[in-house]
Amino acid sequence: MNFQTAIWIYRKEMKLFFQTYMGPLVLGGTAFLNALFIMILNFNGRTNYEEATVVTFVSFMTTILIAMVILSMGSIVEEKNKGTLELLYTSPITDFDIVVGKFLFGMTICLIITIFINGFFPLVLYSFWQAPLYLVISGSVGVFLLGIFTFSVGLFASSLAKNQMISLLIAVMVILTLWVVGYFSHLFQATTRKVLFHLHIFSHYISFSKGVLPLTSIVFFLTGTFLFLYLTIKVLESRRWRG
Template sequence: MNFQTSLWIYKKELKLFFGTYMGPLVLGGTAFLNALFIMILNFNGRANYEEATVVTFVSFMTTILIAMIIISMGSIVEEKNKGTLELLFTSPITDVDIVIGKFLFGVTICAIITVFINGLFPILLYSYWQAPLYIVISGMIGVFLLGTFTYTVGLFASSLAKSQMISLLISVVIILTLWVVGYFSHLFQSTTRKVLFHLHIFSHFISFSKGVLPLTGIIFFISGTFLFLYLTVKVLESRRWRG
């Protein structure tokens, strides 16, 4: 791995994102959806900060999923369609360099959304609802971990697909599968039930919105992130070998 090469890819992705309609669309759209969801759901008869906090971060959960899937769905597939991926393959750039560079870009955008787009609303929670600061911080950490994980799922889907729509579909299927398995875990025996429930994204995320930093949730999102990064590298390696 050459960090300078990964950094070059990272800067290229940032320039492309902020130099086109994608940057304003994703960041502006996320801010708009956050405001819409929170104004409709949060300030409508909420009795206390516990309810307000959970609703706020569930809104963030929805918007970060949408934003990171949109950002990642064309990350690699567009390189294929434009022919630049083959150019990267013939350059002294490894598959790990490509994936790490794109991953750093995704982490940066996720951090921008979490801190600068979502950050305004936890301030309202802290000032208007008198929500404890530790709940606000834990919720923001949960949003960032979920966003990073979602981006790597989309990156993996983009490495498999031949178009952005197929990449989007694969990402949604993976996320929905991890979303719903927990709801059906009670139908299985104890060991299988525990495994399926552990794969339930919502159960891991919701703890963060209640002021808890669950070790299982942190491990789930971080290990899932590294798993999909590894799978993306393997897909690119197989494509390189196939020519």
């Protein structure tokens, strides 16, 4: 890996993001949806910080999924369509550099959303509902981990697809599969049920909104992120071999 090359790709992605419509769309859209969901769900008869915190971070779960899927769905497929991916292949840049550079970009935007976009609402929880600070911190950690996991899924989908819509569909199908698999785990035997429930995204995420930093959930999101990044690299390598 050439770290300088990965940083160059990262800077290119950041520049494109803030100089095009994607910046206002993702950041502004996330802020708007957060406000909308929380106004509808959170301030409707909530009488304690436990309910308010869970509902707030469930809202964040929805918006970070949407934001990261939109952000990642064209990350690689647009390079293919514009022919810039072939230019990268002919330059001394490895597939690992490409994926790392793009992932660092996605991780940065996810961090910006978690701290500067979502951060306003936990402050409201902390001041208005008197929610303990550890709830705010643990929930924010959960949002960030879910965000980078979703972005890695979107990168993988983008490496497989021929256009952004197919990329979006692949990413949504993967997320939905991991979303609903836990609800059907009770239909299977004990060992299979345990495995399927472990793959359930919601069961891992919701613990963070309750003030817990579960090691199994942290490991789940991090290993899932690395797995999809690895698969993305392998897809790009196979494309390079095919010419």
